[in-house]
Structure formats: C-alpha cells, structure tokens
C-alpha cells in the first residue's frame with residue numbers, strides 16, 4: 612500500500628482538514644506526492660514570478676492557514692516528459708485527477724481542480740492549466 616513521504620506529510624499537514632482527509636485516503640490506493648500546502652509570501656511570489664501561479668501573496672488559496680489549496684502529483688512523475696508534452700505522462704496525470712475527483716465526490720468533499728477550474732468537465736475552456744492544484748470550495 613502506498614504511503615506519503617515525510618515531506619508530503621509535512622506539506623499536507625499545513626492544509627485544512629478536508630484536504631488532509633481526502634489525500635490521506637487517496638494515497639492508500641494511488642501513490643502521490645504533496646508538493647505544496649501552505650505558501651508563505653516569499654514562496655508565493657517566487658512561483659508567481661516563475662509563471663507557476665496566477666496570483667501574488669496573499670491572493671492564493673495556498674496563502675491561508677490552514678491552507679485551502681494543495682498541490683499534488685502522481686508518484687513518480689517525470690517532469691521532463693511533461694515538459695516535452697509526452698502524451699502518456701500527461702494522460703497519467705489526468706488519470707490521477709479523475710481518480711481524485713471521484714474519490715472526493717464519494718467522500719462528500721467539494722473540491723476544485725486546476726485542470727478544470729469551473730468544474731464542467733470541459734478541459735478546453737481553461738485559461739491556466741494547473742494540474743497539481745486542488746482547493747476546497
């Protein structure tokens with residue numbers, strides 16, 4: 612049975628209880644890593660400058676404490692392949708996202724994914740794809 616690394620546990624522990632419950636369940640069946648929970652000003656603004664976030668501190672769900680946003684990726688994931696737009700690696704990520712959405716719905720936890728901000732299951736109406744991102748509504 613998969614389980615989180617210490618780093619993932621530390622990151623997830625900065626999140627609100629719904630996100631902790633959801634991903635603590637998910638990881639038992641689908642191995643994944645928690646990349647970010649709460650983000651301080653320095654981290655948030657750096658990610659904004661790198662184009663990895665659309666907002667500066669304190670505009671992100673990651674800037675609340677406990678965090679209302681969490682960034683999670685399937686484990687392992689090959690970032691080089693993602694950057695090369697490798698179809699199978701991207702497919703693997705979207706497969707994980709679908710799994711988490713179903714799990715959240717089953718658990719009665721309302722979440723939004725950065726892969727489908729408006730939650731309409733149409734992925735073509737996105738201005739900013741953030742496959743890692745989950746937030747509570």
Ligand SMILES: [Zn+2]
Nearest residue numbers: 680681682744
């Ligand atoms: Zn995020």
